[in-house]
Amino acid sequence: MNVQNTTGVTRQIARFVTTTGYEDLPPDAIEIAKRCFVDGTAVMLAGSSEPCAEIIRTYVQQVIGATDARTIGKGSMRAPAHLAALANGVAGHALDWDDTALSLEKDRSVLIHPTMQPLCASYALADLLGRSGKDVLTAFVLGFEVQVKIAEAIHPDHFAGGRGFHSSGTIGVFGSTVAATKLLRLTEQQTIHALAIAATMAAGLGVNHGTMSKPLNMGRASETGVTAARLAELGFDGPGHSLEGGRGFFEAFGGGFAAERLTGRLGAPLSILSPGTCIKPYPSGVVGHPGMDALRKLVTEQDIQGDEIDSILVKTGPNVIAPGPLRILHATTALEAKFCVPFQMAAIALRRKAGLEEFADDFVQSEACQVLQRRVTAEIDPDIAALGKDKVVFEVEVRTRDGRTFAQKSEEHYRGGPRNPLSWDELSAKFHDCAAALVSEEDQSSFLNSVRNLQNLSDASVLLDTVTG
Structure with a gap:
């Protein structure tokens, strides 16, 4: 060799x-x-x-x-x-x-x-x-x-x-x-x-x-x-x-x-x-996965339902949202949803998962999904951007209708990656x-x-x- x-x-x-x-x-x-x-x-x-x-x-x-x-x-x-x-x-x-x-x-x-x-x-x-x-x-x-x-x-x-x-x-x-x-x-x-x-x-x-x-x-x-x-x-x-x-x-x-x-x-x-x-683990742009896992952990641990959410603020880097690949601001089709952070957040908040059933036109176009997407804001955070393009980092903040605020940062090693791989059983x-x-x-x-x-x-x-x- x-x-x-x-x-x-x-x-x-x-x-x-x-x-x-x-x-x-x-x-x-x-x-x-x-x-x-x-x-x-x-x-x-x-x-x-x-x-x-x-x-x-x-x-x-x-x-x-x-x-x-x-x-x-x-x-x-x-x-x-x-x-x-x-x-x-x-x-x-x-x-x-x-x-x-x-x-x-x-x-x-x-x-x-x-x-x-x-x-x-x-x-x-x-x-x-x-x-x-x-x-x-x-x-x-x-x-x-x-x-x-x-x-x-x-x-x-x-x-x-x-x-x-x-x-x-x-x-x-x-x-x-x-x-x-x-x-x-x-x-x-x-x-x-x-x-x-x-x-x-x-x-x-x-x-x-x-x-x-x-x-x-x-x-x-x-x-x-x-x-x-x-x-x-x-x-x-x-x-x-x-x-x-x-x-x-x-x-x-x-x-x-x-x-x-x-x-x-x-x-x-x-x-x-x-x-x-x-x-x-999800059928979408990989750089969005750490954020989806972070939100899933937050809404599960805090038992927050989709209709309780007033807003979701996503802070991440330019390797994720524009000029990165997840540049679609609002998804109306399943193909758009794969590159749309607001959709990915909405899917996790509403379903606690984002699989084939969620990345489908019927769900993307549903009233609940369309409404919740509009409550998601994704922005580039200068401190995260300074870490370099090789680091995929999310900070997710959820505000509920009754005024509570919760925050969750993504894991250092994303699920499915080389340092946190899916098991053979999960792959199967x-x-x-x-x-x-x-x-x-x-x-x-x-x-x-x-x-x-x-x-x-x-x-x-x-x-x-x-x-x-």
Whole structure:
């Protein structure tokens, strides 16, 4: 896994990917990868019923030709591998319930949603090629690694408040590309070409938040990686310095990059271990979760009902509300609600929870929810902002109609994050919740058991047998 520092960044990545095998991966990384497989598949299943996922399947049906790989969940079909990755990527991000990697550096906050792109590429090519569980785990971990390292290295202007790209689309193409190149067993030079092809096809805008076009960013990133790798396999080429070169990816998309955050750091440590990933307890923007947990603790301990609340004041940082991702001031749809702090507070106050039933148009548009949203004020607190973008902090103050005031600060380590992870039982419960309407209890158990035994499977595509029609 050691890569010399004397070569260019693009070649370093290609050499790292082509020389790293399953035996090089720490056991902890494999275990977290399995959790990502469970969580990623769960949210694909749940998201496959969303309108945007249905529209994408209709599009795939219109252009369908080869039947290489399967889509997961509702309306499962066989499609060309890149289109199966597209459909699964859109479904997997449709509910914004897929995991998130958060930065440990003060100059940035959310790095990327790291699982869906390499997972969708891995599923598509495992289905096409019949690769082993070890092959798929290795491809996934390496895809996760490369895209997170690129997100850590690129200039912070790439993200919210700067150029406004959606990194899960723009940088996510490298996660799916790396996974695909590994499963196709491309050479170092072919991998360099695949990275170049992916770099020139990268896309995704942050303005899409709250619409179907946000999960489209994820779907296209998943699709592009498979396409780039297969083109490189056929002999399509690109420059050897597509990332670091003049007018290359880093310059065009970020205005530069910090080479020291990438050069010599691949696999040291693996990104799946540090900064790790947050497996979400709520189907919404992850930076809102500490605030939701804080309010839930307050209203539960003080036994405050929604109709008793006169006002809720939320103090947080610019990595949460505008210019951060939760910039919608009042939600009227479920998609808007995912990026709206007033809705998230209202849901917790009214229901003590915020799951699939709450992130639904009927509840969002209900009179009680609409009224309570208007009683929520969210503002940037200078002291919280001074802590840096890597710290997600909330101070929530509730005033009741009878004049009482209560305050609650968010926990230091957010629930579901690397330092306060969901247990396997909690993760399994999330999977069962997502799969219940589409997959039998027997098949749900079979899938979970297969993931736990993934490294011993001779053909990883059997995972799809229990989550596709």
